[in-house]
Amino acid sequence: MTLKHITERDDVFARSYEYEDGEVLAADLGVAGNASVDVLDDTAIVVFEGEDGPEQVEFQLPEEGAEAFITNGVLTIEVGL
Structure with a gap:
């Protein structure tokens, strides 16, 4: 899944912000409890507890050097920042 796919989905609230020196994407994945990235x-790999046990989602990043973190399901x- 790419970052563009996230922002086009109806079931995920996502915003992309572009700045002169980089870009920030924030997506509410709706996962509660333990989640890590x-x-x-x-590639950003998100692991969270789903309805049927642990689930994993992978996102292709536009370039190496990206940083990712998850807080309260976001x-x-x-x-590039």
């Missing part, structure tokens, strides 16, 4: 090369990805 790791960045490996150009995934934030910073690129």
